[in-house]
Amino acid sequence: MKISGQLPKLAFLGVILAAVGLALFGYFNTEKKHVVVDVRVPELSAAAVEGREAFDANCAKCHGKNAAGTGKGPPLIHRLYTPGHHGDQAFFVAVKRGARKHHWPYGDMKALPDVTDAELTGIVKYVRELQVANGIN
Numbered sequence: 001m002k003i004s005g006q007l008p009k010l011a012f013l014g015v016i017l018a019a020v021g022l023a024l025f026g027y028f029n030t031e032k033k034h035v036v037v038d039v040r041v042p043e044l045s046a047a048a049v050e051g052r053e054a055f056d057a058n059c060a061k062c063h064g065k066n067a068a069g070t071g072k073g074p075p076l077i078h079r080l081y082t083p084g085h086h087g088d089q090a091f092f093v094a095v096k097r098g099a100r101k102h103h104w105p106y107g108d109m110k111a112l113p114d115v116t117d118a119e120l121t122g123i124v125k126y127v128r129e130l131q132v133a134n135g136i137n
Contacts, residue, residue: 035104037075039066042133044126051122058095058115059123062106067127074104076127077134088124095120 044052055067062073069075080086080103093099098111115123131137 035075035078036064036069036071037077037134039068039075039077039130040133041066042129044129047122048126048129051119051124051126053122054115054119055123055126058112058119062109067130073106073109077130077136079136081127081131082136083128088128091124091127092117092120095123 055063056065059067062070063076064070064073067076069078074080094109095112095115099109101108128137
């Protein structure tokens with residue numbers, strides 16, 4: 001049995017696995033980070049323009065102008081909010097019921113019962129168009 005010849009290979013594999021683990025941890029661990037992103041705003045559809053107005057009136061205080069984030073709330077132009085991770089219905093649930101803190105250090109999101117379903121539909125359209133324009137889809 002030639003263990004001594006395999007030790008360098010095993011050590012190298014261990015270093016590679018540790019580096020990959022740290023990279024993945026940094027990619028997915030947003031818990032301790034306040035993030036504000038630069039957002040490219042595309043030409044918006046008419047529905048998204050209406051959604052932007054509703055977003056600015058109800059969401060921007062915490063989620064920032066163009067959903068870029070603030071010290072009070074996370075950016076929605078972020079990989080965590082892709083349709084595959086947070087589908088459109090997740091936005092409705094968060095607004096209607098509130099959302100418990102789970103990705104970010106900002107605390108729980110309170111429900112916004114005065115936002116109508118029509119406004120929410122526009123808000124989601126606006127956020128999704130911003131996401132696509134910024135490579136998040």
